[in-house]
Amino acid sequence: MNKIFALAGVVIKELYRRKDFYVLFVLTALLTLGAGTANFFHDDKIIRYVKDICLLLIWVSSIVIAIVTTARQIPAEREARTIFPLLAKPVSRGQVIAGKFLGCWLASGIALVVFYFFFAILNGTREHSWPVGIYLQALWMQWFLLAIVTAMVLLGSIYFAAPSSTNTICFIVVIGLLGLGGHLGKIALQQAPPVQNILMVLYFFIPHLEWYDLRDFVVYDQPMIAWPAIALATLYAAVWTAILLFLAWLGFRRKGLNT
Amino acid sequence: MTTILQTEKLRVEYRSQEVRQGTKIALHGLNLEVRAGEVFGFLGPNGAGKTTTMNVLLGFTQPTSGTASLFGIDVRQPIARQRIGYLPELTYYYKFLTAEEILRFYAKIFGIASGEADKRIAELLKLVELEHAAKRPIKSYSKGMQQRVGLAQALINNPDLLILDEPTSGLDPLGRMKVREIIQRLKNEGKTVFFSSHELGEVETVCDRVGIVHQGELKAVGTVAEISRGHENLEKAFLKIVGFQTTTPL
Numbered sequence: 001m002n003k004i005f006a007l008a009g010v011v012i013k014e015l016y017r018r019k020d021f022y023v024l025f026v027l028t029a030l031l032t033l034g035a036g037t038a039n040f041f042h043d044d045k046i047i048r049y050v051k052d053i054c055l056l057l058i059w060v061s062s063i064v065i066a067i068v069t070t071a072r073q074i075p076a077e078r079e080a081r082t083i084f085p086l087l088a089k090p091v092s093r094g095q096v097i098a099g100k101f102l103g104c105w106l107a108s109g110i111a112l113v114v115f116y117f118f119f120a121i122l123n124g125t126r127e128h129s130w131p132v133g134i135y136l137q138a139l140w141m142q143w144f145l146l147a148i149v150t151a152m153v154l155l156g157s158i159y160f161a162a163p164s165s166t167n168t169i170c171f172i173v174v175i176g177l178l179g180l181g182g183h184l185g186k187i188a189l190q191q192a193p194p195v196q197n198i199l200m201v202l203y204f205f206i207p208h209l210e211w212y213d214l215r216d217f218v219v220y221d222q223p224m225i226a227w228p229a230i231a232l233a234t235l236y237a238a239v240w241t242a243i244l245l246f247l248a249w250l251g252f253r254r255k256g257l258n259t
Numbered sequence: 260m261t262t263i264l265q266t267e268k269l270r271v272e273y274r275s276q277e278v279r280q281g282t283k284i285a286l287h288g289l290n291l292e293v294r295a296g297e298v299f300g301f302l303g304p305n306g307a308g309k310t311t312t313m314n315v316l317l318g319f320t321q322p323t324s325g326t327a328s329l330f331g332i333d334v335r336q337p338i339a340r341q342r343i344g345y346l347p348e349l350t351y352y353y354k355f356l357t358a359e360e361i362l363r364f365y366a367k368i369f370g371i372a373s374g375e376a377d378k379r380i381a382e383l384l385k386l387v388e389l390e391h392a393a394k395r396p397i398k399s400y401s402k403g404m405q406q407r408v409g410l411a412q413a414l415i416n417n418p419d420l421l422i423l424d425e426p427t428s429g430l431d432p433l434g435r436m437k438v439r440e441i442i443q444r445l446k447n448e449g450k451t452v453f454f455s456s457h458e459l460g461e462v463e464t465v466c467d468r469v470g471i472v473h474q475g476e477l478k479a480v481g482t483v484a485e486i487s488r489g490h491e492n493l494e495k496a497f498l499k500i501v502g503f504q505t506t507t508p509l
Binding site: 005007009017018083087 | 337
């Protein structure tokens with residue numbers, strides 16, 4: 001386990017020493033600050049709309065950080081050939097995959113905590129209310145969504161040598177899953193067999209990232225979700241993450257290292 | 260003497276990049292044995308199979324058939340690499356880390372306790388004369404300094420077997436001398452060193468035994484004196500073994 005944490009530590013160090021991470025971070029913070037401080041005619045609808053935009057920014061930025069950071073990990077190790085001295089140590093390829101995943105997931109989690117903290121402070125000072133519970137649930141669910149995304153990108157990076165290809169494909173897949181996931185079941189019910197059967201199979205097969213989107217609960221000040229439901233969603237994310245990491249390991253364990 | 264490194268009928272086939280060529284055989288039933296405490300020079304012309312052999316020993320490449328072991332453990336198991344140090348030909352390290360950080364990272368990978376790691380890192384930085392630059396990122400180092408970081412990381416676990424891939428390639432005379440000194444020191448400490456090189460003079464100086472590989476097969480193995488017997492020097496013997504012919508006298 002120490003080896004996995006050591007590998008994760010290097011990923012986090014690399015991230016905070018890279019300037020592009022700070023650019024995205026500061027940009028999101030500024031946009032959130034700008035949007036959050038605007039008080040449009042004390043209109044509740046507009047305030048909610050602004051909150052929604054702030055949360056969307058946080059969503060997009062955290063997904064961008066997770067995808068971009070993860071997509072480069074294995075290809076960069078191969079391209080810079082740092083993988084050679086690393087694998088010459090008593091470390092297995094499975095541990096490399098686990099370490100890279102943990103590093104990227106923790107790094108995107110750290111960014112997410114800062115974003116939510118920023119959002120909560122802004123919102124709290126304006127509305128004088130601190131719905132910490134729902135913020136925590138939203139943060140927790142989004143972090144587990146990022147676990148699935150990170151594992152998916154890591155799997156993609158084993159098969160696509162260029163990080164740009166992995167980035168593009170993973171962005172499309174994540175947006176597709178978020179956009180279509182919730183509607184696929186309804187669309188399936190409106191179709192006739194065999195299209196209905198195919199769509200239903202697809203509905204049950206794909207990871208449902210849309211379940212992890214609690215933005216509306218935050219924007220409309222809704223009560224907290226029952227913790228058992230959160231626990232089930234966490235378990236679902238853990239299972240999907242494990243499956244994707246296992247597939248990544250299968251691809252990586254016998255992969256030639258020369259680029 | 261105990262065998263530290265062994266390959267038996269090691270065969271590695273690659274799928275050729277060119278469609279018509281099918282598969283290419285990089286190693287052709289290689290049998291190699293390196294004993295405890297010796298400095299073994301692994302020689303061969305470019306493309307002979309030296310790097311492939313090292314890649315198999317380090318677990319980078321899977322053999323098509325045959326076996327390879329380190330300390331009697333199959334090289335496919337990561338634990339086989341617990342007692343080895345590896346120095347690649349070129350410097351392949353995380354450029355955003357400092358020398359101290361990279362050594363600490365590798366110490367963690369080897370499971371070295373924090374206190375012991377601190378002591379070992381200080382010793383190694385002194386050995387490779389990088390104490391003054393320990394807190395600078397590796398990207399700011401010269402090539403020679405980067406190679407010295409490489410040597411330090413190869414020694415972080417106080418290895419019983421050191422695998423060096425052309426360790427003096429690209430180094431200035433001072434750097435070469437330093438590497439030779441370290442190899443000699445390790446030999447005196449009873450460590451085993453397995454290294455590939457094109458520098459035959461260097462091999463003559465430091466090696467107990469040499470193996471010459473050509474076209475994926477081990478063509479000759481023995482002490483420098485045994486290999487050179489009947490020839491002017493090791494270089495002449497090497498050229499004869501690999502079948503090099505020239506029309507002009509050397």
